[in-house]
Amino acid sequence: MFSSNLFAIATSLLLATLPSPGRAQSSDACAVVAGKQIATYSEAKACLEHFPYNQTIADETIDIVRKITDDMYIFNEIAAHPPKIDGLSIVPVNISKSLDIIQKEPWKSDRAFQDAVALILDKVHDAHLVYSPHCYRQFIFWQPIQLNSVIRDGKQIVNVAYVKDDLWSEAKKDWTGCEVTHIDDKTAMEMVVNYAVNNNGESKDVNTCFNNIMNSKDYFHGWDDGADDLGYHRFLPDQENHRYTLQCPKNGTKPEEAKYDEPFTVTIPWVAEVPQSFTDADSYWDKYCAVHTSPLSKRSPTFQEDTIEETHIGQSFDFSINSAGTRTRDYTEFLLLDGPDSDIGVIDIQSFSVSSEDKTEFVKNFTRGLQMFEQNNVKKIIFDFSGNGGGDACAGEFFINSFFNSTPDYYSDVKYSPLVETVVEKAFEKQTTKWIDYKSNHSQGAEWFKETTTYDRGNAQTKFSQPVSLSCDSWNNAFADSNAFNTSRWKASDLLILSDGRCGSTCAIVVSRLRLVHDVPALGLGGIRGNRMQFASFPGGESERLSSFLTDLQSLDLLDTPGAPKPFPERADMGWTFREVYRPNLPGTDFGNEKNLLEYNNVAADCRMFYTDENASDPKKLWHQVASLLKNGQCPLVQNGGK
Numbered sequence: 001m002f003s004s005n006l007f008a009i010a011t012s013l014l015l016a017t018l019p020s021p022g023r024a025q026s027s028d029a030c031a032v033v034a035g036k037q038i039a040t041y042s043e044a045k046a047c048l049e050h051f052p053y054n055q056t057i058a059d060e061t062i063d064i065v066r067k068i069t070d071d072m073y074i075f076n077e078i079a080a081h082p083p084k085i086d087g088l089s090i091v092p093v094n095i096s097k098s099l100d101i102i103q104k105e106p107w108k109s110d111r112a113f114q115d116a117v118a119l120i121l122d123k124v125h126d127a128h129l130v131y132s133p134h135c136y137r138q139f140i141f142w143q144p145i146q147l148n149s150v151i152r153d154g155k156q157i158v159n160v161a162y163v164k165d166d167l168w169s170e171a172k173k174d175w176t177g178c179e180v181t182h183i184d185d186k187t188a189m190e191m192v193v194n195y196a197v198n199n200n201g202e203s204k205d206v207n208t209c210f211n212n213i214m215n216s217k218d219y220f221h222g223w224d225d226g227a228d229d230l231g232y233h234r235f236l237p238d239q240e241n242h243r244y245t246l247q248c249p250k251n252g253t254k255p256e257e258a259k260y261d262e263p264f265t266v267t268i269p270w271v272a273e274v275p276q277s278f279t280d281a282d283s284y285w286d287k288y289c290a291v292h293t294s295p296l297s298k299r300s301p302t303f304q305e306d307t308i309e310e311t312h313i314g315q316s317f318d319f320s321i322n323s324a325g326t327r328t329r330d331y332t333e334f335l336l337l338d339g340p341d342s343d344i345g346v347i348d349i350q351s352f353s354v355s356s357e358d359k360t361e362f363v364k365n366f367t368r369g370l371q372m373f374e375q376n377n378v379k380k381i382i383f384d385f386s387g388n389g390g391g392d393a394c395a396g397e398f399f400i401n402s403f404f405n406s407t408p409d410y411y412s413d414v415k416y417s418p419l420v421e422t423v424v425e426k427a428f429e430k431q432t433t434k435w436i437d438y439k440s441n442h443s444q445g446a447e448w449f450k451e452t453t454t455y456d457r458g459n460a461q462t463k464f465s466q467p468v469s470l471s472c473d474s475w476n477n478a479f480a481d482s483n484a485f486n487t488s489r490w491k492a493s494d495l496l497i498l499s500d501g502r503c504g505s506t507c508a509i510v511v512s513r514l515r516l517v518h519d520v521p522a523l524g525l526g527g528i529r530g531n532r533m534q535f536a537s538f539p540g541g542e543s544e545r546l547s548s549f550l551t552d553l554q555s556l557d558l559l560d561t562p563g564a565p566k567p568f569p570e571r572a573d574m575g576w577t578f579r580e581v582y583r584p585n586l587p588g589t590d591f592g593n594e595k596n597l598l599e600y601n602n603v604a605a606d607c608r609m610f611y612t613d614e615n616a617s618d619p620k621k622l623w624h625q626v627a628s629l630l631k632n633g634q635c636p637l638v639q640n641g642g643k
């Protein structure tokens with residue numbers, strides 16, 4: 001949990017003592033926790049804060065983040081002067097100016113500095129824009145109780161969804177189902193909503209942030225941004241514990257009966273799971289923080305932690321291994337509902353991050369799934385996109401193509417910078433990297449990037465490439481080979497988008513197109529009652545990571561080009577949006593207008609449902625309820641994208 005006010009952190013740190021420069025001894029703070037499974041908050045904190053602030057490292061880090069955001073972050077200017085948009089919560093962030101402030105502070109530890117940089121990018125509420133210091137994402141912090149939000153007795157409440165009693169012996173399993181009335185002496189709903197607004201960088205829609213910090217059905221399955229959930233962090237929380245007032249169901253009653261015992265208050269600590277490969281501070285640093293360059297790797301550096309696919313990623317910064325310690329789920333599952341709903345199919349679309357070796361099988365499975373629907377005479381289909389963090393943009397195209405044969409080109413553009421011009425030119429010369437995959441109406445080769453146009457963004461005039469769309473030839477070929485199914489039996493009104501708003505990036509672009517171009521209605525799930533809700537988040541466009549950008553520079557022999565970013569001095573990576581996407585079906589004249597950027601639009605859901613005790617943790621029940629709404633035509637398309 002980060003404080004919402006950077007200036008407050010900065011000022012309070014002026015009063016803090018400066019670190020002693022001593023290096024690790026055998027009894028250092030990291031040695032104290034090494035080898036343990038679990039550490040207390042203060043033990044974990046002492047190890048993480050062991051490493052002193054180093055101005056040289058800080059200056060280098062800030063220079064790299066500033067250079068990338070100034071040159072390549074597509075929303076850098078609009079983020080500093082964002083438009084006011086009904087239903088979205090957007091605070092202005094001048095990234096460069098905020099970095100200046102961070103740079104001037106005498107931080108108490110390297111951790112405090114690194115997390116301040118991460119926080120400032122989080123404030124932009126674009127999940128593509130991330131700074132992730134590897135050194136300070138190794139401990140996993142848990143609150144032994146996990147919360148969700150349900151409608152109970154007509155009222156939206158905060159509820160104990162789940163108790164983790166393996167971490168803290170005082171946790172009691174029978175707190176499950178207790179209503180949380182207060183947290184830290186505020187009413188629980190107020191605390192949670194504030195937290196969603198101020199501490200979750202997932203989305204510009206507060207309903208999505210609300211769902212994201214809660215333990216919804218996807219919590220232990222979906223993509224894990226590792227950031228800032230209420231009860232689960234990969235970074236040091238800013239307080240040691242929380243006070244919860246619980247109101248538990250009377251013995252023998254169910255929560256939904258809302259009969260309660262006298263409330264009581266418990267103080268619940270953050271508990272840390274300790275990473276296992278270090279023995280003291282020196283080895284912690286060496287293992288998780290230091291950048292290793294051997295003479296060999298200097299000649300042939302590798303920037304990637306793992307080999308990442310050379311695809312067009314529209315994806316949040318993903319830790320891949322989720323909080324339950326398993327890989328994320330299958331890409332898509334095709335399910336038939338039972339009983340009276342046996343004519344309803346569900347496609348649970350969990351991820352578009354289809355790796356290239358899985359592509360053929362993905363298409364095969366997809367075809368088989370649709371054939372199965374056809375054979376079972378499925379009349380209506382629910383597309384459940386909840387918890388889908390995006391992936392390969394072309395996999396998204398494939399999905400739309402399968403239902404609507406062809407989709408109109410979807411225009412986007414890339415921010416101009418001299419460095420990227422050099423990259424694009426060299427890419428065409430060597431015929432390699434993703435930079436040659438963009439299609440433009442009016443140009444060939446590198447011209448799409450070099451022939452710039454200028455648009456107003458925020459208070460600035462900013463140069464962009466020509467409008468481009470993405471070439472997905474290899475996927476289109478896969479589609480041509482798999483014409484074994486017939487989707488024309490399902491009209492748009494037989495389909496329904498179901499999403500808790502945690503449908504980001506490629507997923508967001510896919511659902512926006514399904515809704516705005518193909519008229520598929522959308523149901524928003526959860527969030528805060530009384531608010532209009534979007535069904536997608538961070539639809540900015542395409543994202544890049546420093547590690548993959550450096551790999552591209554390397555394969556184009558451009559690592560030493562003036563202006564090329566350097567790797568971070570400490571192990572860290574950064575992600576940012578570099579291609580911006582517009583609302584579909586725009587008249588040509590509206591192209592380039594910041595009003596039409598999908599990232600800065602509120603495309604609201606047509607209808608809404610909330611969780612109850614009965615269905616909050618049971619997707620099957622939830623799908624049945626959604627099915628009956630779909631059958632009864634209770635989620636009709638609202639004109640103007642639900643505005």
Ligand SMILES: *[C@@H]1O[C@H](CO)[C@@H](O)[C@H](O)[C@H]1NC(C)=O
Pocket residue numbers: 054055056057569
């Ligand atoms: C700060 O980091 C730099 C680069 O890693 C290193 O050369 C320098 O010795 C460090 N300074 C201190 C005071 O530790």
Ligand SMILES: *[C@@H]1O[C@H](CO)[C@@H](O)[C@H](O)[C@H]1NC(C)=O
Pocket residue numbers: 076077080081094095096097458459460
């Ligand atoms: C951020 O603030 C600085 C200093 O006030 C200003 O020069 C710069 O133009 C601002 N950046 C944007 C993108 O508005």
Ligand SMILES: *[C@@H]1O[C@H](CO)[C@@H](O)[C@H](O)[C@H]1NC(C)=O
Pocket residue numbers: 251252
């Ligand atoms: C709840 O009631 C059952 C019997 O009705 C009893 O066995 C059990 O001990 C009670 N639990 C508590 C916590 O009082």
Ligand SMILES: *[C@@H]1O[C@H](CO)[C@@H](O)[C@H](O)[C@H]1NC(C)=O
Pocket residue numbers: 330331332358359361362365
């Ligand atoms: C294809 O479906 C099978 C069976 O459901 C599943 O085990 C496998 O992981 C799927 N493969 C892909 C690439 O989705």
Ligand SMILES: *[C@@H]1O[C@H](CO)[C@@H](O)[C@H](O)[C@H]1NC(C)=O
Pocket residue numbers: 411441467588591
């Ligand atoms: C590109 O060309 C297509 C086909 O002529 C046209 O429909 C589309 O509007 C053009 N797009 C732009 C951005 O000029």
Ligand SMILES: *[C@@H]1O[C@H](CO)[C@@H](O)[C@H](O)[C@H]1NC(C)=O
Pocket residue numbers: 486487488489
């Ligand atoms: C696809 O299904 C529709 C409706 O069931 C039918 O009218 C059409 O002929 C089918 N098309 C093909 C190519 O089988």
Ligand SMILES: *[C@@H]1O[C@H](CO)[C@@H](O)[C@H](O)[C@H]1NC(C)=O
Pocket residue numbers: 525609610611612614615621622623625626
């Ligand atoms: C959950 O069930 C309740 C009835 O208990 C229903 O009113 C609500 O719409 C359901 N929510 C979802 C998301 O299906």
